[in-house]
Amino acid sequence: MRGRSTWIVLAALFAAGMFSLGLGASFWRTQREEIARLPAQYEAQMERLAHRYAKGDEAGYWAYYTASPTWQQPHPLAALAWGVRDVAPLVTWVRLLGLEPQLYDAPLGNPRLQALGGFDLAFVLGILAPCALLLLSHDALSRDASRGTLPLLAAQAGGLAPVLAARIAAALLLVLTTCALLWLASLVWSGLEIRPALDSATWLSSAALHLLFWAALAAAIASATRTPAASLATALGCWVFIVVLLPALVNLALSASFPVPEGLELTVRQRQAMHETWDQPRQPNFARFLSERPEWPHAKEVPEQFTWTWYYAMHELADRSVSELAKSYAQRLRERRVWTERLSWLCPPMLLQLRLCAIARTDLESHLIHLERVRAHHHQLKLHFFPLIAADKTLLPADAARFPRFSDSAPPSLPPPASTPLILLSIAALLIVRPSRLLAA
Amino acid sequence: MIELESISIHFSGRPVLQNLSLQVPAGRIFGVLGGNGAGKSTMLNIILGFLKPDSGRVRVDGVDPGRNAADARARIAYIPESVALYPELSGEENLAYFAGIAGCRLSAVETRRLLNRVGLRDADAPRRLGQYSKGMRQRVALALALARQARVLLLDEPTTGLDPEAATQLATLLRELSSEGAAILLTTHDLWHLSLDTDEIGILRGGCLAAQFHAADLSPQQLAQAYLEPR
Incomplete structure (x- = not known):
């Protein structure tokens, strides 16, 4: 193990890790603070409405202007694996209007920055740590082969396998120690808020298992190449293929196999349906609306002039017109997730990312579950307001206290993908380790 | 034999x-x-x-x-035609390293004693291998053979x-x-x-x-x- 270059690689890895922790802590804190401000923002909004409708007004007005916030509280580990949290809207303000456009209404972000992905600790452990390990261990034997020390080395050790194993293990230990230090730093940084110790330990052990695969690969490379230049080129080639090309190929294949309608498409179609309904005869559409609203038996007729009942019915009809598309959106995303998990058996960094994000509740499934909760909250708004609107009720400021509010329970969780493939791939890589070939050559 | x-x-x-x-x-x-x-x-x-x-x-x-x-x-103690050792290490460090791989833990005193026995002076032992002649490198390899009692x-x-x-x-x-x-x-x-x-x-x-x-x-x-x- 070369002295200076080893420490430079480890220091660079540690520095990258600390930088990612800083970004992660800031990301997590910002999200928490923004969520913490929501009750006050909601109260301020309701105060404005109370002032405007101090003497009471139609329920339709109250429903139109009342936006209730929905959010997903970040799990403490979300600071270490951002997953889809940096691209999905943090807060969705939901009104009684059509839901679909509201779900995909997010603050504008720089798409180029978003395409780069987050520089979180999961990235450092999943992408940079393997690179560091390969840099430290790729020439575990080729350095000796090029210097001529290989025969003497093999003659002392009873073979090259023990030497190779010891050197790869030393490199692995150094990288693992650096990762463990980063993990400890993350605990300190977050004020020891990472309480779910089991999650936290699983998180780190997943990263360790992933590094085990790379160590096995490093051993295979070291035993198959005879010069440091060849081993470095092979190691970097493998790294680029596994962390860049393979996930890109998987993504391309999945995008082609499971095309997912864009949120924008859903929004446009919903709005189009809404506008078309304006110009159509009201009664047949209203009858269609009532067919799924048996709780409104008294609202059979709809007048020609504007009524809130008709207005919200149009919104619901517009939502219904894209309901199949919306279901297909979630279903296709879930199918993609399932296939991503299956294909990640061939791509350890993908599997690690999936595991880390699932444990941190920042994966796609957590987001889809959150969207279902938002839908459920929207449904609660309908259940509360529709009867009041249909009955032409006037609401007073005091009635606002009974408006449904979103309550965020513990972040949803699904079991993370199994880590068995990491072990199997490590064994597969070890099976092609044949250091004796170097001596025979 | x-x-x-x-x-x-x-x-x-x-x-x-x-x-x-x-x-x-x-x-x-x-x-x-x-x-x-x-x-x-x-x-x-x-x-x-x-x-x-x-x-x-x-x-x-x-x-x-x-x-x-x-x-x-x-x-077996094997001494190849051109004894290649690690040039960034000294003679005694090389001896200790290779002996360690062979399972012999040598103290500093033992290392010096072995190097002396094969004709390397105390002044040579801490010098980097890059400054050794072929004969001196061979002596280090011989010291290794002695250390291993092959x-x-x-x-x-x-x-x-x-x-x-x-x-x-x-x-x-x-x-x-x-x-x-x-x-x-x-x-x-x-x-x-x-x-x-x-x-x-x-x-x-x-x-x-x-x-x-x-x-x-x-x-x-x-x-x-x-x-x-x-x-």
């Missing part, structure tokens, strides 16, 4: 060793003389277990290196590139080791030192042991004549 019995090996269909048999008992020095490509290094690689012969029987102190290379190598010593062209004084000192050291019971097999082109410093001499030609003599029975001139006789 070293026993080779009817060893044959082919590379890409070309015979490199054919029915090679020889024995080196404990306490004896056997020198193998042969031209380039005669199969000397291949023979050493088979004894070390780096290569497996196509046929024949090999024993190193009773152990078959083809089946149990680690056990066999534990009994019962079998293999040397590939040990006197190539050594000045006469260093070659003579090497011969003295080898004689000491053989008197302590080591079986020593060396390969060389150096007729002069071979006839003076060994007990048995074999001439390897075309992968076969063409002739074998007691070193005491031949002068260097007679050995040269035997080696250069029409083939």
